[in-house]
Amino acid sequence: MTGTIPLMYFLVISTLMFFIGIYGFLTRRNLITMLMSIELILNSVNINFVAFNKYLYPQHLSGHFFSLIVIAVAAAEAAVAIAIIINIYRNFKSIDVDKVDQMRY
Amino acid sequence: MSITDFLTMRHEVLLTILAILILIIDLNLKKEQKHYIIPIVLCLFMVHVIIGFLPAEGGVLFGGMYKTSALTMMMKNILNVGVMIILFQSNGWLRKPDNQEKMSEYFILLFSTLIGMYFMISSGDFLMFYLGLELATIPMAALAAYTHHQSRSAEAGIKLILSSALSSGILLFGLSLIYGTTGSIYFDKIGEVFTNSPLQILAFIFFFTGMAFKISLVPFHLWTADVYEGSPVNVTSYFSVISKGAASFIFVIILFTVFHSISYLWKDIVYLIAVSTMTVGNLFAMRQKNMKRFLAFSSIAQAGFILLGILGGNVLGMTSVIYFVLVYIFSNLGAFGVVAAISAATGKESMDDYDGLYATNPKLSLLMTLSMFSLAGIPPVAGFFGKFFLFTAAASGGYYWLVFIAVLNATVSLYYYLLVVKAMFINKNETPLAHFKSDFLTRVGLVSCMLGIFVLGFWSQIYEIINSLSIGITF
Amino acid sequence: MTDFTYTILIPLVPLAVFIFVGLTGHKMKPIVSGLIGTAGLAFAAVLAYITAFNYFWIGHTAGTGYTSIKAFEISWLHLTEHLTIKLGSLIDPISVMMLVVITTVSLMVHIYSIGYMKGERGYHRFFAFLSLFSFSMLGLVLATNIFQMYIFWELVGVSSFLLIGFYYEKPSAVAASKKAFIVTRFADLGFLIGILMLSFNTNTFDFQTLVSPTGPAITQAGGAAFMGLSVLSWSLIFIFMGGAGKSAMFPLHIWLPDAMEGPTPVSALIHAATMVVAGVYLVARLFPVYALGAPDALHVVAWVGGISSLFAAVIACTQTDIKRVLAYSTMSQIGYMMLALGVSGFGGHEGLGFMASNFHLFTHAMFKALLFLGAGAVIHAVHSNDMSGMGNLRKYLPVTHATFLIACITIAGIPPLSGFFSKDEILVAAFEGNKALFFIEYAVAGLTAFYMFRLYYSIFWGKETHYHHTPHEAPLVMTIPLMILAFGSIFAGFLPFHNLVTSDGLPFETPTEWSIAIPSVLIALLGIGVATFMYRKVTGVPDKIAGAFSHLYKWSYHKFYMDEVYLFVTKKVIFNLISRPVAWFDRHVVDGTMNGIAGITQFASVKIKGFQSGRVQQYAFVFVTGAIALVLIFVYLW
């Protein structure tokens, strides 16, 4: 039944997600939202891996493992990031990314 | 696991054990005893370094995910030495009251990143590589934000974590495409089937940007200066030498092995990036007043020079890159060591504070001068040899014009390195920094840098060893 | 053939004296240094006389020609496989003759200076420099090859520079010395280029090789032509440029009058008797090459000589500074010599001019040195150079007066004094060679007589002007040289030059051509008469005449504005139009470019700082853009 959805669809979706994520990362002012767009990017990658694995190279499972690992790492990353964001909030009394620019040039 | 397997991946195993040990010891120390952790860690890590130097031939583990060779082991050893010096130098700063109860965290975070680099260096496939990369990056963000009550430190942390997250996202996307087009994540398999179809070029470039981010090549370098400036000095030196060094190592390995088939392609990319990196790095470094920021940009420019070695694309290139990183570790740690010592003693980090330093602290000024000359590539100190061999590698590829641009850039860099020398020796200052005597361990670190700067150049053995090992990995 | 190796001592002794006195002079009593210098020169003079005697009479069998002997030679520097600079001493008629002249005059001047320079600061310095000059001059005349001559040529120039600038605290003296050196240096540039061309084409510096009629110079180098003249002619003309510079030929003469700023004995030695005739000596040295190889170059010599002599004579008539009058007369007399060479041919009676020229060189050295030393005595007595401030000195300075008068008669060319004979030979040669020049010389003869006696009368006759202290005759140490020289200038004329110093070394007969001699004597007498009429008593005549020819007078008085022309060229053109712009260009354009590059770098580094805005999202934007750009480049454009 998976055969009914061609690989192309997954790729289009993942690519869209990727660029949406990048767009969000570039435009959102809220640090948490930026973190979420990072998650979007990572998930697009996961979709890629899984899809490729499922459609093109079903004999190995490396794609699946890769996506699992990515998910795990993403969780860790998010944890650290949020910890730092809290610290940011302590220091800046805001989590607006534009406030965080005292070091420049 | 068998003893041979242990020997094969002893760096990783030992360091992991070491990190856990620290955690346990730390738990059992009372608040006023915390500072005992420093000597303990130093001794343990010393042992680790020594064991790391034990001879052992490489091997492959986990079905090819992890493979190591004499060369990669030496890379790890080089990193170990660098970390050792950094630990020495961090002593004074760690003993400050507000770091009392979290020194062990510093060590643990440091070591976990180091473990990540180990894995990254000896990774056999992209999965291991990615794991190592993240392991080397995420704790670093915590390190950057180490002094949590300082807003700058926090800013550094957030900038690092966000940028690195984005870059690793893009890198991953590239990896997914590579997987999709080649059907494998193992280096050697990919190396056989990789071609230059547009999709693969795109995939490669995305991967490339991720690496470029770690080595902070223009235009993927913008995080560097802010993070370096915000982080504590010793962390900054760790960023600028260890993580950069490790990244360049794996960068060379992957480019030479995995993407060998499209070397004609990546050589052009590297050419482009090298020129922009050297130039932009220099242009920014010229105007910096904060020493850490200054060194940040100088290290960006240095990364540009490393690319010249990579361009050689042969044993010479590999050797020169490793050799240069080794020299660069000592030179840069010399500079950072002085900055760290001064900021630990006086809290001053601006170049203007260094005016007339020679009058009060001649030894520090001398080491600083030597490091500056070494970074600028002036004989007789080691930096000259490092740069010269990089240029030789590039010239062996026939990139004479690139060499010319690079040497001109070296001249520009000499300008701002001399500005520091000028500040310390020539500029007049009524109230120079008072004379101070930094603690024993720090001085050990500084002296070892001094020795390295002097010895590495004239002692051709080191270069020869690196060369003999490099022959193995490259084609 | 006698051995002449010892002749090398003739220059070396003064050199030794120079080094000794120069290094230790300031420690010894002044008079001692003077005596040492004089002794050294006396020794050299004796050697010179011995040499002359040996060469002309002992070592020479009568009837045969005089050959040139290379008495001594060492190599000094290897240049190319053919060209080697050697130092040595060459003995032949003219060099021996010059040895005698130089040592004699120099000795006289040394003795004279002992008295003249008494009490001057730097007494020992003066004698050291005199010895240095004597050394250089003697080395010059003994040169075995043209490059040695150039070497000593330069040394002579420097010693003249040092001696002119002897009163170095006097700005005018400093200026004069600089002028003298630079003008002659400019001429020497020509000399050098000439040497380069000649040596390149002939592959030799050596005089004997150059002048031998079968040598490369005359046989080969004539060939290639440039602007109608052969290479040989060009090189010889260039070489003559050097000679003209040293001998103050028009238009390179401007340094000579100013050189009179130096002490008077120096003027007598360097700027009357010896150094200024170096040019004549140079041409004489190369005479066969000129005569046989490049006659057109010889014409240049002749005309330059003729013009200079007339030009100088005219100026001399209106100058009021004694020494300047003498300077111009020197220039004019040297013009005579040059002209004589220029009109001469080679060999036998053809070479009459050559002989005459050297003859005149010899006699002129005597009487011109005498004139200068006499003038020195006068100046010594009244402490002024300006003859308008003098008059009626004959009763105060009897000896000086007498000798000075003798000298005047000699130079005017009245028989039987020496000047008559030498000048007569020149006129004969000119008559046979070139009529136009011949008549010019007649005019010059008249003018010479006129201005000399104008000088004589306005010093020793005319109205008595009061002097701040009564003039007194110079001490013996100064007057004895005067007498000796007077003796010389009377009797030098009877030397058989036509047997001794001839173009080809062979003697020939020179019967006195009364058809030419008598008119010349008459013209001279006419000049004297006019001078007597105008200047013996104080009359208004001179001013009237000056008024009548006001323009000519003004031009002549201002030396035909030559100095102004030179001043314009140097100060305005060289300094303001070349040097200053060069300096400006260097600072602002060349250096500006270098600084500009640095400036641009700084500028760029300021301009691009905007990228480092501190905003993480902009960083990310740049990051992504970079990635996309790379992709676009390497997927599509590459």
Place this chain on the structure above:
Amino acid sequence: MNILSLFVLIPVLTIVGILFTKDYKQTRVVSAIGMGIQLVLAGLLIYLYLAERNAGNTAAMLFTYDTVWFPTLNIHYSVGVDGISVAMIGLTAIVVFAGIFASWMVTFLSREFFISLILLSSGVFGFFISLDLFTMFLFYEVAVIPMYLLIGIWGSGPKEYSAMKLTLMLMAGSALILVGLLGIYFNSAPGGGQLTWNIQQIARIQIPIQMQRFLFPFTFIGFGILGALFPFHTWSPDGHASAPTAVSMLHAGVLMKLGGYGAFRVAMYLMPEAAQEQAWIFIILTSISVVYGAFGAIWQKDLKYINAYSSVSHCGLVLFAVLMMNQTAMNGAVIQMISHGLMTALFFALIGMIYGRTHTRMINEMGGLMKVMPFLGVAWVIGGLASLGLPGLSGFVAEMTVFVGAFQHTDVFHRTVTILATSSIVVTAVYILRVVGALLFGPIKDDHFLQLDDAKWYERFSTITLIVSIAAIGLAPLWLSDMIGSSLVPMVEKITGMSIAGLF
């Protein structure tokens, strides 16, 4: 122990010795001793060299010592000397020795001063003895860098600016050189086989012509910058004007010679065909700098600027002669290097001494100094005469050899530039006499000059050392020119591609 290695070792030992000194008195004594030994050693070297030659040893390089340093890159520590380098070593030893005494009164940070000075000299010595391009380049940079501190710390006037400018321009020069050297290395075995840095070995093969065309300008201009090649000479006036006495002496006297030496020892000797092709460009440039420097000097007021510009002119003559590419001219070039080295060192020493007394370097503010300081005055006049090429002093020998050599070319172009260059002797006379007149002669401008004293013993020592050397070369040039000339034969044969008889 190879005698040549001592030339690098002794300075290092001296530096170590200085580290143990207490005050400036000990420091200067130690330095004087070290450099004295060096001078003696140089004399010994010249003697040994001539002895070897007379003994019939016709090897191109004598006293060679070779040990491999970086095997994989075939980098050797390889030393050896021929007549040219021997002469240059002698020059360096003399000038450094004189320089130590000229800076006898440096009290501020004297240890650092002498250390940098001697480090610089060791670089120069190393450069002249090197046969290996790598070590040569290494020593070259060692010689250039201490300049920054020396000028920046002990200099005068706009010292920071000048020091930075000088350092950066020279480093840009070495950038060009580096490219050239790398190119030479990678083309040093066109027929395959082991690449080499050794000059003698490379000279035996022929670098591919198209590579030569590319590399020659890099190398020549690179060295030319240090040799004050127009229009890359502007570091020289500022640098010299700001530098302390001894540094100016060393820099103009010795360091600028590295440029000329490298220009023909590396650029032309190893890439003769390209040199033949491109010579005309550089001949034009050099003949410009000969005349241009001289005219530039006329207008200057500051003694050091005058001397700097005259250095531009004289060093221009060196490169000019080198480019004439025949034995005589090149012989002249080397002699000119030595003669100018001594002369300009003498001048800078005297300028320093005069400045130390009058506290001005403006000639229009001085005058009549001959009266108050006769020794310095006479020394100055001698230097001036040497500089305008008076026979009996070294300048004349050099210039005449150059001119005669340059005149061996018959074509119009060479003739023209030669005569142009020759004309510089007049301009030189003009500015030299201008200075002598304004500085030493004439009335004394400033009354307090009357209290000034004459040279101290160490100043006399330094001055006399130089004057004696100048006169020695000027009076008896034969041994020197023969020593150089015989060593030039192989090089000229390589450069011109035709075998020459040699002079002797």
